[in-house]
Amino acid sequence: MLEKLGIPKGVVVNKADVGDREVWDYCQSKNIPILMEIPMDRRIAESYSRGVPIVVEHPSYVQGFKDLFEKVGEFYESSRRNGAAQ
Numbered sequence: 001m002l003e004k005l006g007i008p009k010g011v012v013v014n015k016a017d018v019g020d021r022e023v024w025d026y027c028q029s030k031n032i033p034i035l036m037e038i039p040m041d042r043r044i045a046e047s048y049s050r051g052v053p054i055v056v057e058h059p060s061y062v063q064g065f066k067d068l069f070e071k072v073g074e075f076y077e078s079s080r081r082n083g084a085a086q
Helices: 022-029 042-049 059-081
Strands: 011-014 034-038
Parallel strands (some): 011 034
């Protein structure tokens, strides 16, 4: 459906180091970019449970989320140029 509308898409994989590679295989088969991988990390879960953003307690994630923000912005701008986003 998104292809027909010209809307770009991407995936953020949470708990990326748990389970099999099915998500990556699917994304590759459909040419869907993986925008970010977030590992299974108890510290992340503990931050979430206290309502604290991960980047506040774990600044090592700041750059990854900045990169994600930029990628999403690029997708949006691309779709606007192509007439898909309103």
